[in-house]
Amino acid sequence: MGETITAERADAVFGALADATRRDILSRAMGGDLGISELAEHYPMSFAAVQKHVAVLEGAGLVRKRADGRRRVVTTDMDGLRNASVVLDHYEELWRGRIDRMHELLDEDGLPSPDTDTPDQEDRT
Amino acid sequence: MGETITAERADAVFGALADATRRDILSRAMGGDLGISELAEHYPMSFAAVQKHVAVLEGAGLVRKRADGRRRVVTTDMDGLRNASVVLDHYEELWRGRIDRMHELLDEDGLPSPDTDTPDQEDRT
DNA sequence: CATACGTACAACCATATGGTTGTACGTATC
DNA sequence: GATACGTACAACCATATGGTTGTACGTATG
Numbered sequence: 001m002g003e004t005i006t007a008e009r010a011d012a013v014f015g016a017l018a019d020a021t022r023r024d025i026l027s028r029a030m031g032g033d034l035g036i037s038e039l040a041e042h043y044p045m046s047f048a049a050v051q052k053h054v055a056v057l058e059g060a061g062l063v064r065k066r067a068d069g070r071r072r073v074v075t076t077d078m079d080g081l082r083n084a085s086v087v088l089d090h091y092e093e094l095w096r097g098r099i100d101r102m103h104e105l106l107d108e109d110g111l112p113s114p115d116t117d118t119p120d121q122e123d124r125t
Numbered sequence: 126m127g128e129t130i131t132a133e134r135a136d137a138v139f140g141a142l143a144d145a146t147r148r149d150i151l152s153r154a155m156g157g158d159l160g161i162s163e164l165a166e167h168y169p170m171s172f173a174a175v176q177k178h179v180a181v182l183e184g185a186g187l188v189r190k191r192a193d194g195r196r197r198v199v200t201t202d203m204d205g206l207r208n209a210s211v212v213l214d215h216y217e218e219l220w221r222g223r224i225d226r227m228h229e230l231l232d233e234d235g236l237p238s239p240d241t242d243t244p245d246q247e248d249r250t
Numbered sequence: 251c252a253t254a255c256g257t258a259c260a261a262c263c264a265t266a267t268g269g270t271t272g273t274a275c276g277t278a279t280c
Numbered sequence: 281g282a283t284a285c286g287t288a289c290a291a292c293c294a295t296a297t298g299g300t301t302g303t304a305c306g307t308a309t310g
Binding site: 092 | 132135136139140142143144145148151152155201203206207209210213214216217219220221223224227
């Protein structure tokens with residue numbers, strides 16, 4: 001349950017998802033088990049480049065590689081995805097709270113204190 | 126309503142959130158309206174560096190700058206946050222579906238087709 | 251066993267990123 | 281009006297990132 005969100009984890013997850021090719025690779029990996037060269041066919045770049053992207057996803061714990069003969073099959077890392085989900089939720093809730101509070105102010109039209117102090121779980125060395 | 130998710134938007138949002146300092150700046154911006162130099166006090170880096178981080182957040186549409194005398198107050202961009210929320214949800218649902226399907230397979234123990242074809246909204250030039 | 255295939259990995263390159271310092275300029279303040 | 285403050289922006293630097301090609305090596309296949 002209460003998975004703690006570390007800054008490093010968040011860095012890795014957001015960083016991994018900050019590239020369209022990697023997001024697409026992740027999507028495909030969820031669809032079925034594909035070898036790296038099979039993945040590489042879909043992109044206008046070399047096999048080695050795709051290999052690197054997979055490595056980044058792997059580093060972020062979103063994906064794993066399983067050996068199957070001479071192929072290296074890319075599979076989703078269930079625990080990793082679940083955990084990443086927690087990371088995304090954390091930030092989404094953060095600003096969703098802010099948005100909701102905005103609505104209160106707009107709807108009820110007269111709440112005074114803009115005392116929106118959010119202590120923040122992560123970071124803060 | 127049905128905000129379309131573009132690859133560029135996703136790149137910008139994930140990219141902006143892939144840095145701990147920027148995530149913290151965003152948190153603080155949600156807490157109250159702060160000038161850039163006020164924000165900068167909290168980080169072990171120059172004013173100019175913080176300025177750049179704010180610019181990245183601004184570019185991702187998560188934050189805005191409002192003039193207040195000689196200060197530039199950093200405020201959250203409500204529409205941007207809402208839209209970013211949609212982006213995060215998109216990917217979260219993607220793999221949450223995958224996780225749920227996993228559970229089905231484990232629980233009911235005998236579903237055959239791993240026919241998990243997820244067409245994917247964005248990208249796919 | 252020779253060959254083709256899928257992969258790993260190193261070297262290399264161009265550009266992006268995250269930081270710095272320095273200068274300039276509008277806006278308060280004395 | 282001089283001075284201090286908050287900001288903008290350019291120039292610069294080191295490292296990270298995203299791509300390339302080339303080589304090597306295990307694993308199928310003829």
